[in-house]
Amino acid sequence: AQKITQTQPGMFVQEKEAVTLDCTYDTSDQSYGLFWYKQPSSGEMIFLIYQGSYDEQNATEGRYSLNFQKARKSANLVISASQLGDSAMYFCAMREDLYNFNKFYFGSGTKLNVKP
């Protein structure tokens, strides 16, 4: 089974609007971490936001927030007030802490296009 599932291969959003990128995960660990990365066309991976499984509040970093619904095993990324520079691939990733906290699992990504 896939550890991380991103069901939206591509999305469009109008500049200045908010957009939600979906991510569901599969783990039996009680302790785990969830990450979102942005990959512009240059190829570099840029860390955006982190959510720990025991964090009671949803993580926020500037215009990025993570809508963490533990019971549903979802960790959606919300980008508020989209900008043209947000056009990129976005990857959700998970680290499981019980067996191997150094191994990360990545989803297949969502390509976001921000329209002017």
Place this chain on the structure above:
Amino acid sequence: DGGITQSPKYLFRKEGQNVTLSCEQNLNHDAMYWYRQDPGQGLRLIYYSQIVNDFQKGDIAEGYSVSREKKESFPLTVTSAQKNPTAFYLCASRMRTGASRHNEQFFGPGTRLTVL
């Protein structure tokens, strides 16, 4: 500046030749990783190393080899046994001290390998 360097940015090789991709970090990170990314796809783990002189196979290790003789360096060799080596290769690192709040992976700029 602290960071991860990968060289070269673009690499062309003839079929049947082994090729070594360089990855160096000066972040004093313990764990290092190699990922492969095919066009429009997510990241797949090739190998990772948690400490010097130790490494583990990832999900697609066949046809690849690594070494970890120094903390700063984690070179990846793409051998002739790798049937379809043309891809984008990303190196990453992180602190080994595991299940703490952040400890995200930091990524290098990547090497685009084309086998002719």
